[in-house]
Amino acid sequence: MAIFLILAPYGVYTFLMLVTSAASSVFAASAICLATIAIDVLRGRSVKILAVGSAITFAAIGLYLTLLDPALGTLGVKLSVDIGIFVISLGSMLVRRPFTLQYALEAVPGETAAMPGFLTANYIITGAWTVAALLMMAANIVLLYFPGLPVWSGLAVAFAARNSAIYFTKWYPEYRQIKYGTPSGALPTPR
DSSP: OOOEEEEEEEHHHHHHHSSSSHHHHHHHHHHHHHHHHHHHHTTTTOOOOOOHHHHHHHHHHHHHHHHHOOOOHHHHHHHHHHHHHHHHHHHHHHTTHHHHHHHTTTSSSHHHSSSOOOOOOOHHHHHHHHHHHHHHHHHHHHHHOOOSSOHHHHHHHHHHHHHHHHHHHHHHHHHHHHHHHHOOTTTOOOO
């Protein structure tokens, strides 16, 4: 359920970009981010860096489209979203609070969170998401500068990068458990 709530704004944004205006798509995604924040608050959980950063990113892009440049192309909007995700992900590591840490702390017991490798594992998982965002940005930049390339190539890179990050997020805690012999449940696993 957690991974669904985390990715829901991005899934809705991607789908709506195919059927409606870019401004509507990003405003809807921002609203969904705000809804996920409300769900976390109602359940007594922390407000997540990723949710807040994504809500701000989507809303800022929507305001830019509405007030300054309604003609910004689809690739420009996608690149802007990817830059936002990259900044959130990298920024969370630079301020020493990898965004995955908040989700992990809510999924494991306190003694597990106190283990030495726990924080390192979260940096590595957040790093995987940062690389995925970087790959999506690169694909959109290539499509901007080489408009003759098929649009599906950018979608394929985005799909592969995102799904690789999801797979890594699920695989890495299991790998650490096997390699380092941590007790069962010592590292977070996505729900």
